[in-house]
Amino acid sequence: MQELSFSALLYRYFFFGWLFRDASRGNRAERARAWHFNQARAHWLLTYMRRWLWCGVFFYALGSAVELMLSAPALSALFYVPGALCVPVNVVIGVLWLGLKTLPGPL
Numbered sequence: 001m002q003e004l005s006f007s008a009l010l011y012r013y014f015f016f017g018w019l020f021r022d023a024s025r026g027n028r029a030e031r032a033r034a035w036h037f038n039q040a041r042a043h044w045l046l047t048y049m050r051r052w053l054w055c056g057v058f059f060y061a062l063g064s065a066v067e068l069m070l071s072a073p074a075l076s077a078l079f080y081v082p083g084a085l086c087v088p089v090n091v092v093i094g095v096l097w098l099g100l101k102t103l104p105g106p107l
Contacts, residue, residue: 014055016048016093023106035105042100049093056086 004012012018019041023034063079066072 014048014051016044019044028106031106039100039105042097045093045097045100049090049097052086052089052093056083056090059083059086 020038021034023031023038025031026034059079060083063076063083066079067076070076
Protein backbone atom coordinates (compact mmCIF):
# COMPACT_ATOMS: atom_id res chain seq x y z
CA MET A 1 0.00 0.00 0.00
CA GLN A 2 1.47 3.32 -1.01
CA GLU A 3 1.71 6.27 1.34
CA LEU A 4 -0.53 9.24 0.58
CA SER A 5 0.73 12.81 0.80
CA PHE A 6 -0.65 15.12 3.45
CA SER A 7 -2.67 17.06 0.87
CA ALA A 8 -4.24 13.83 -0.43
CA LEU A 9 -5.12 12.78 3.11
CA LEU A 10 -6.60 16.20 3.86
CA TYR A 11 -8.65 16.02 0.65
CA ARG A 12 -9.96 12.57 1.56
CA TYR A 13 -10.77 13.76 5.07
CA PHE A 14 -13.14 16.47 3.82
CA PHE A 15 -14.30 15.29 0.38
CA PHE A 16 -15.92 11.92 -0.31
CA GLY A 17 -15.89 11.66 -4.10
CA TRP A 18 -13.03 9.17 -4.02
CA LEU A 19 -15.16 6.76 -1.99
CA PHE A 20 -17.94 6.26 -4.55
CA ARG A 21 -18.29 4.94 -8.11
CA ASP A 22 -19.95 6.67 -11.05
CA ALA A 23 -23.38 5.09 -11.51
CA SER A 24 -24.15 7.02 -14.69
CA ARG A 25 -21.76 5.14 -16.97
CA GLY A 26 -21.73 1.68 -18.41
CA ASN A 27 -24.49 -0.73 -19.25
CA ARG A 28 -27.43 -1.46 -16.99
CA ALA A 29 -25.66 -4.14 -14.95
CA GLU A 30 -22.58 -1.95 -14.38
CA ARG A 31 -24.75 0.98 -13.27
CA ALA A 32 -26.68 -1.29 -10.89
CA ARG A 33 -23.42 -2.63 -9.41
CA ALA A 34 -22.10 0.91 -8.95
CA TRP A 35 -25.39 1.98 -7.33
CA HIS A 36 -25.28 -0.91 -4.85
CA PHE A 37 -21.60 -0.21 -4.19
CA ASN A 38 -22.49 3.41 -3.40
CA GLN A 39 -25.44 2.41 -1.23
CA ALA A 40 -23.17 0.18 0.83
CA ARG A 41 -20.91 3.17 1.52
CA ALA A 42 -23.65 5.74 2.18
CA HIS A 43 -23.12 5.45 5.94
CA TRP A 44 -19.78 7.26 5.50
CA LEU A 45 -21.64 10.37 4.38
CA LEU A 46 -22.83 10.89 7.95
CA THR A 47 -19.19 10.96 9.06
CA TYR A 48 -18.44 13.62 6.48
CA MET A 49 -21.47 15.61 7.66
CA ARG A 50 -20.13 15.58 11.20
CA ARG A 51 -16.70 16.71 10.03
CA TRP A 52 -18.16 19.65 8.12
CA LEU A 53 -20.49 20.50 11.01
CA TRP A 54 -17.61 20.71 13.47
CA CYS A 55 -15.53 22.74 11.03
CA GLY A 56 -18.42 25.17 10.69
CA VAL A 57 -18.83 25.42 14.46
CA PHE A 58 -15.07 25.89 14.89
CA PHE A 59 -14.85 28.68 12.30
CA TYR A 60 -17.96 30.40 13.63
CA ALA A 61 -16.60 30.29 17.20
CA LEU A 62 -13.24 31.58 15.97
CA GLY A 63 -14.97 34.41 14.13
CA SER A 64 -16.97 35.27 17.25
CA ALA A 65 -13.84 35.26 19.39
CA VAL A 66 -11.97 37.52 16.97
CA GLU A 67 -14.92 39.89 16.73
CA LEU A 68 -15.45 40.12 20.49
CA MET A 69 -11.84 40.14 21.69
CA LEU A 70 -10.19 42.16 18.94
CA SER A 71 -13.22 44.22 17.86
CA ALA A 72 -12.29 43.49 14.27
CA PRO A 73 -15.40 42.63 12.27
CA ALA A 74 -13.54 42.64 8.95
CA LEU A 75 -11.01 40.15 10.26
CA SER A 76 -13.73 37.99 11.78
CA ALA A 77 -15.34 37.70 8.33
CA LEU A 78 -12.36 35.56 7.34
CA PHE A 79 -13.69 32.98 9.80
CA TYR A 80 -17.43 33.56 9.42
CA VAL A 81 -17.44 32.93 5.66
CA PRO A 82 -15.89 29.42 5.81
CA GLY A 83 -18.18 28.66 8.74
CA ALA A 84 -21.20 29.69 6.71
CA LEU A 85 -20.04 27.73 3.66
CA CYS A 86 -20.14 24.54 5.71
CA VAL A 87 -23.95 24.75 5.77
CA PRO A 88 -24.54 24.21 2.01
CA VAL A 89 -21.92 21.47 1.97
CA ASN A 90 -23.85 19.67 4.71
CA VAL A 91 -27.10 20.15 2.79
CA VAL A 92 -25.58 18.55 -0.32
CA ILE A 93 -24.20 15.65 1.70
CA GLY A 94 -27.58 15.17 3.40
CA VAL A 95 -29.41 15.09 0.06
CA LEU A 96 -26.92 12.55 -1.29
CA TRP A 97 -27.30 10.36 1.78
CA LEU A 98 -31.08 10.57 1.61
CA GLY A 99 -31.04 9.76 -2.11
CA LEU A 100 -28.83 6.73 -1.65
CA LYS A 101 -31.06 5.47 1.15
CA THR A 102 -34.47 6.04 -0.47
CA LEU A 103 -34.19 6.08 -4.29
CA PRO A 104 -34.58 2.79 -6.18
CA GLY A 105 -31.45 3.22 -8.30
CA PRO A 106 -30.74 3.48 -12.02
CA LEU A 107 -33.08 1.92 -14.52
